[in-house]
Amino acid sequence: MGAELTQRPKWEIDQVLERLVGADVRVAAKSFAPGRWDRSNRPPRLVPVREVFLPDNAQPEGLPVFFEGQLQHFERQIGVVFAWLDALTVPETATDGLAHFRGRTVVILRGPAVVELAFPFQVEQLPKDPDNYWRDVRVPRAQFEFQFGVDARRDEVAGKSTRNSR
Secondary structure (H helix, E strand, O other): OOOOOOOOOOOHHHHHHHHHOOOEEEEEEEEEEEOOOOOOOOOOOOEEHHHOOOOOOOOOOOOOEEEEEEEEEEEEEOOEEEEEEEOOOOHHHOOOEEEEEOOEEEEEEEOOEEEEEOOOOOEEEOOOOHHHHHHHHHOOOOOOOOOOOHHHHHHHHHHHHHHHHO
16 A cells, blocks of 8 residues: 655645745745755744834834745745845845835835744735835835836727727
8 A cells, every 4th residue: 555645735825936936025024033044954033023223223013014025935834924035136126124005004115134024914915116116015905006118008008909809
């Protein structure tokens, strides 16, 4: 009788993070370890986000804390999810410290870091365009805007109308 491998069922957060590996992301954090960490070594000692010191020597004091970085890897252990973040690929778009984020004050920090995600899990891909990044940070329920040329848009509309007429 062959032993069958038991596979752990995938959760929605697993599927979301799998799609975002290699992308710049923003994650809500419960705890973190700064710097780059080799996954083959034992896990780093994580520090609760309430104990972080900001550049002005203040602490978050109950504010939500988000980390931004390029998602390198993630692991889920039962209900705990860890994300390995590297530096952002477009660092000039990132904020660092206290920020007015979608109508509330939060702390946004940059990777590299190992982050334990806060529950409920919040993970989102960052816009690549700097203008969209700042609009996304400042405006509640911001939508990504795609920058198409006027001629490209006109050709696309013309192509659709031709297809629909057939």
